[in-house]
Amino acid sequence: MKKKKIPHYGKVKPINFRAIYEEQLYEILSRLRFPLMTVLFFTMVGVLGLMIINNKSDGKHVLNYLFHTVITFSTVGYTEGYTENIELNRLFITIFIMISFPLAYMYGLATAVNVFAQSNLQEIFRYWRMYKKMETLKGHYIICNFNEITKEVIKNLKRRKIKFIVIEPNRELEPEIRKAGIEYYVIEEPHKRGVLLGVGIEKAKGLITAFEENTQDLSVIVTARLIRPDKDTFHIFATATTEGAAEKMKLLGANEVIVPSVAIGRRITSFVLHPPTPIIKGFLESIAYGERTDIDIIEIKVDEHSDLIGKKLKDIGMRQQTGTTIVAIVREDGKMKIAPSGETIIKKGDSLIVLGHPKALKRAEEFIEEHIIEEETEKSTEGEKVG
């Protein structure tokens, strides 16, 4: 037999959240087994008994007997299903009722109804549907813990229509999570490998962890990094209570760590240094914090094989074609040229800071990509020259 390859994060099976609820459904079905069996058995006994007593086995009579049996043990009984041999039939039916009423009705039907009444079918179906849909997610974010910080994150991600899954270890918070209208959530410990694999960390774009305690954040970061070691393809953002802890988290694999007290202090300082004016009140900040959905700012690196290198900004026609504005150029040595003029020449290793509508920014990224000269064509032209 072929030996299965053990993944780099160890031999862990992802938790299949959908299967948990499927199992609950099977559990309900299995509780129906014996009650339904009893009902079916007594139906058979009733029909066969009446067939034997009346010695009739044609379709019309058999249907009548079936009807009579069912209305008997279900205690409906408004008419008799036989017309001849009434005494003998009544004797049989009397005995039949004495046995079938407690067994088929009290036990069989009542238990079956009870199973349905007690089991929360609607809830099971809701979870099952949520987790079935969750399995198809790709490029989503995983948010660990549901608290005031992540609530704000969730609000903003929702506005941008970015998909996310919330992992919250405390079941008591579930009603609040549902009230917040969160599409996908699991009530589990997020530092378990099985849980992270279960929420599709291998297909996810990033993870946000914002626990009140650093130890919990650390364990989540380490576990997530273990499964997705590449910092460029999988981003981890976290919060820490102290700068020391933040540094440790960064060393252990977090892309960015925010210390809430430091971040708040800095923002207050920015108000002191730049008192908000009525018109541009917090404009740049609202862009930086992603609060506006109509404008955004991004950094695009110019590829070293791009044919834009050596051209003037006014000649590349990026504003006309994409509707975005280059507000700054970051040179290879890290120096920033703010508000570059049309005469500025793009150099090797430059990064462009571009401002515009999110859709226009996407066009700008494509625009820069289109200008990359593919290496193969370069080689073939070189080859021709040699030839």
Next chain:
Amino acid sequence: MINWGKVWSDFFIVLALTSNVGFIFSHDPYQLVIAISVNLIATVLKFGAKKIFSAELLATALVADLHLIPATFLYFSDIHVGLAIGLSIGAAVANVISIVLLIVEIIFEYKKAEEEEY
């Protein structure tokens, strides 16, 4: 110890086949009522069983039911008795398959128990 839940379900699985075969040869209405009831019970008993072949066993039982229910209608309405017999032969084939699956499962479980012992 004998697992009585297993005795019940195995009993009805085998009885489903035997009663069905009985009807095929006797063409008797009593036998048909017994066959369809036993087949329905065998189906119900397969609900929610957590075994290796539980899905396949349930599927074969449903196939047998779907053969026998129309067969009963056809037989008692006296239109196509020949077709009813044909359908019950189909149901018998499904019963045979479920018994084969049952045997395979028993072997699997026996092997597993043996492995656990060592």
